[in-house]
Amino acid sequence: MGLFDRIKKAFTGKDEEEDKKEQETKEAVEGEESANDAESEDSESDKSENTETPAESETENEPKEVVEEPEQEAKEVNEEPAEPVEKTEEPVEDNTPAESTEEPVETPSEESQPEETTELESESEQATETTEESESEVSEEPEEKDDIKEYDEGLKKSRNSFGARFNRFLANFRSVDEEFFDDLEELLIESDVGYETALKLSDELREEVKLENVKKRSDVSDVIVRKLVDMYDEEGKEEDNSLKFSADKTPTVFLFVGVNGAGKTTTIGKLAHRYQQEGKKVLLAAGDTFRAGAIEQLQEWGRRVNVPVEASKPQTDPASVVYDAVQRAVNDDYDILLVDTAGRLQNKEGLMRELEKIKRVITRELPDAPQEVLLVLDGSTGQNALSQAKQFNETTDVTGIVLTKIDGSSQGGIVLPIRNELHIPVKLVGLGEQMDDLRDFDPEKFIYGLFKELIVGSGK
Numbered sequence: 001m002g003l004f005d006r007i008k009k010a011f012t013g014k015d016e017e018e019d020k021k022e023q024e025t026k027e028a029v030e031g032e033e034s035a036n037d038a039e040s041e042d043s044e045s046d047k048s049e050n051t052e053t054p055a056e057s058e059t060e061n062e063p064k065e066v067v068e069e070p071e072q073e074a075k076e077v078n079e080e081p082a083e084p085v086e087k088t089e090e091p092v093e094d095n096t097p098a099e100s101t102e103e104p105v106e107t108p109s110e111e112s113q114p115e116e117t118t119e120l121e122s123e124s125e126q127a128t129e130t131t132e133e134s135e136s137e138v139s140e141e142p143e144e145k146d147d148i149k150e151y152d153e154g155l156k157k158s159r160n161s162f163g164a165r166f167n168r169f170l171a172n173f174r175s176v177d178e179e180f181f182d183d184l185e186e187l188l189i190e191s192d193v194g195y196e197t198a199l200k201l202s203d204e205l206r207e208e209v210k211l212e213n214v215k216k217r218s219d220v221s222d223v224i225v226r227k228l229v230d231m232y233d234e235e236g237k238e239e240d241n242s243l244k245f246s247a248d249k250t251p252t253v254f255l256f257v258g259v260n261g262a263g264k265t266t267t268i269g270k271l272a273h274r275y276q277q278e279g280k281k282v283l284l285a286a287g288d289t290f291r292a293g294a295i296e297q298l299q300e301w302g303r304r305v306n307v308p309v310e311a312s313k314p315q316t317d318p319a320s321v322v323y324d325a326v327q328r329a330v331n332d333d334y335d336i337l338l339v340d341t342a343g344r345l346q347n348k349e350g351l352m353r354e355l356e357k358i359k360r361v362i363t364r365e366l367p368d369a370p371q372e373v374l375l376v377l378d379g380s381t382g383q384n385a386l387s388q389a390k391q392f393n394e395t396t397d398v399t400g401i402v403l404t405k406i407d408g409s410s411q412g413g414i415v416l417p418i419r420n421e422l423h424i425p426v427k428l429v430g431l432g433e434q435m436d437d438l439r440d441f442d443p444e445k446f447i448y449g450l451f452k453e454l455i456v457g458s459g460k
């Protein structure tokens with residue numbers, strides 16, 4: 001089952017096939033009803049014969065109920081989107097292996113990442129065993145529920161912005177012709193799904209739309225959103241969104257790169273808080289010795305979350321600060337070292353050389369480190385974030401992306417080209433400025449947050 005259907009089934013209890021069947025039943029019933037009406041108009045005497053035939057009167061009554069039921073169900077789901085959290089267990093169950101089973105069992109990551117995995121796995125089991133009871137069970141797992149809610153709220157602006165564009169596009173829909181595909185490409189490019197993705201999608205849709213014989217507005221909407229969601233799902237089959245940790249007792253090192261103001265220091269502060277709360281020994285390294293104030297900013301975060309910072313004077317060689325930090329992390333048995341770096345130097349080449357040097361220093365001391373080179377991108381900058389990612393990726397071995405400032409941004413759709421065109425996994429998402437506002441990236445919840453009305457409400 002594709003992601004579109006998994007989300008749909010999770011929130012409405014039925015997939016596209018079931019939906020289609022109901023639609024057909026409904027149309028059949030309506031057809032039958034109008035045929036019956038015509039018959040009864042034709043002849044008053046026939047009317048008595050019809051009502052006497054039990055088989056016919058049954059078919060007239062039964063399907064009517066089938067049609068009414070789902071409509072009501074869908075209404076409820078649309079009105080209270082955050083409620084059916086228990087139902088999200090199903091898509092998560094389908095996708096979990098791709099995301100989390102690859103994590104090495106012995107690594108410390110077990111303590112952070114798999115917390116969710118275990119929770120989701122046990123939820124899945126419960127789901128198959130006791131679907132009826134799960135509503136009350138979910139209330140005992142507020143963390144999961146809050147997580148969905150945060151994605152839901154954080155992506156509201158992105159969702160509304162795409163939804164508004166999409167509705168305008170649908171309002172103009174007359175028939176599936178060349179103008180339709182031109183408008184579709186424009187819509188997708190405007191919506192930041194990425195140029196290549198937009199063209200690929202519209203090409204694939206040409207075929208699919210023909211095959212599926214799309215005529216109605218709701219069909220068009222369904223086919224487009226399904227394709228968008230399933231293409232994203234498909235492109236991510238090999239993607240591992242979990243953070244990697246040291247496989248032995250040596251410290252794990254995460255190196256943070258990205259342009260000024262993207263949110264590196266804030267993300268480091270949030271992560272330090274997370275691992276500190278989990279009982280890990282965390283050290284920060286102030287590797288941005290270039291920007292005035294950057295060291296103090298990191299030290300301020302260190303004080304807030306009660307984590308030490310290895311720092312030196314401004315303008316010192318950042319590689320030497322990082323060297324000191326690695327030595328300290330090894331000698332004092334730290335679990336995690338988070339390294340801040342400069343977002344800008346005199347020129348791009350200089351910056352990239354500096355990053356390479358920092359990386360070499362780390363690897364010389366700890367051959368398996370850094371376990372992650374995390375590129376921090378300001379998610380609210382849309383296409384700009386995408387081109388930054390392309391540039392960084394050309395010169396630095398980026399292992400994952402942190403997408404910040406998704407809260408209040410209308411550019412959440414940027415996750416689509418990041419995956420479809422760059423193939424770098426998003427690993428963390430910033431959903432606010434506070435220390436708790438950082439989430440492990442969950443592609444399914446993110447996609448639900450982006451398109452929920454268009455998926456859940458599709459075909460209605």
Ligand SMILES: Nc1nc2c(ncn2[C@@H]2O[C@H](COP(=O)(O)OP(=O)(O)OP(=O)(O)O)[C@@H](O)[C@H]2O)c(=O)[nH]1
Nearest residue numbers: 260261262263264265266343404405430431432433
């Ligand atoms: N709303 C929101 N704001 C964020 C988020 N992450 C960071 N910010 C804000 O973005 C601004 C810049 O963040 P920094 O962490 O200083 O960015 P930086 O990449 O370290 O910047 P430099 O130190 O200049 O290289 C700050 O005001 C943060 O509070 C987020 O997820 N959501």
